[in-house]
Amino acid sequence: MSSPNSAYPDIPEATKPKRHEWPLWEVFIRGQHGMSHRHVGSLHAPDAEMAVKNARDVYTRRNEGVSIWVVEARHIAASSPSDKGPLYEPSESKVYRHPTFFDIPDEVGAM
């Protein structure tokens, strides 16, 4: 990602005040039905405890979840968009990994 500067060049560097922004946290919530935690969004908070409190206030206002995970965004390692080809192409040619690849006669019954 490019720096804030290149994204918003209208702001002259000299007028940028010193920042004391709270760090960014990514929020994951487990829904009601025993599913995995799922990414729902992000928020700013000074520490993990406040991040959980804020996540509860913003992301579970309508019984959306029974468990919250928060992780500071800078700790997430991610694949890069340019790796898309090399990372995922190898599985495209391996159709036999899917059950539908195999024809099982009807007489055999459910399988």
Add this chain to the structure above:
Amino acid sequence: MYAQMIKSEASREDPEKLAAFQARIDAGDKIEPKDWMPLGYRKTLIRQIGQHAHSEIVGQLPEGNWITRAPTLERKAILLAKVQDEAGHGLYLYCAAETLGVTRDELTEMLLDGRMKYSSIFNYPTLTWADMGAVGWLVDGAAIMNQVPLQRTSFGPYSRAMIRICKEESFHQRQGYDIMMKMAAGTPAQKKMAQDALNRFWYPSLMMFGPSDKESVHSEQSMAWKIKMNTNDELRQKFVDQTVPQAHYLGLTVPDEHLKLDEETGHYAFSQPDWSEFFDVLKGNGPCNRERLAARNKAWDDGKWVRDGLLAHADKKAARKVAAE
């Protein structure tokens, strides 16, 4: 519509890259923050999502005005929940804008010093309780009209924020209409109050969609990028067609003597709002512009010790943890 008059930025990048980018959008791909994107796309989106976020935050003020004076405890709880939702909507949108490389503080500062705008609608005062009905019904109704198609926008984080927001927005409009139904079926004085609220909010609501942009190059570019899904006129027409029968149901009169249903097309013909008033409000001369910005600035300044204090506490805790290890 919470984002008005968004100018799109021209892009001077490699034509091959631009064409590949456009092809992805045309194919219905979602653009994610780490993907390559034209600078113009990035800048236009920061402006649009930022303005949308600011509108959610400033939009809390006209309704917050009535929380302590709601007529019943139930109405108070409902209004409070709605205003809290708006804070959440602002947060979702700020986070989406931040993925484009602008910081939260930068966005806040640009709102507070007037470099970024919020929707013109929030510069009108809420004078009576019926205005809470009119705001939910008309203002949130107009916002939904704009936000539902934006769920399909090309930028992933914006699209996901819109999906969350739309889920909650329907509650906002229905609670507003519920207030209007109660008022319109009440005493003559209450019905008069409901009519007065409709009279005052009708044209400002039509302005929310922005002036006609059929010929606008900005609009054309934004539509090609799928960060704008419909023209302003299309959305305004849809809003009028949907809202007029709702006003009739209430037994209220839309304040437009030229309003007429075209039986053939099924669309209403209606009067345009006073666009000179719209531009004047955007310039900062609406009834409440100064008050709104002053309130946001005061909240930011008054909250500084809380932000600093929590950060100092977090730093201290972290330092202690390091010392203990």
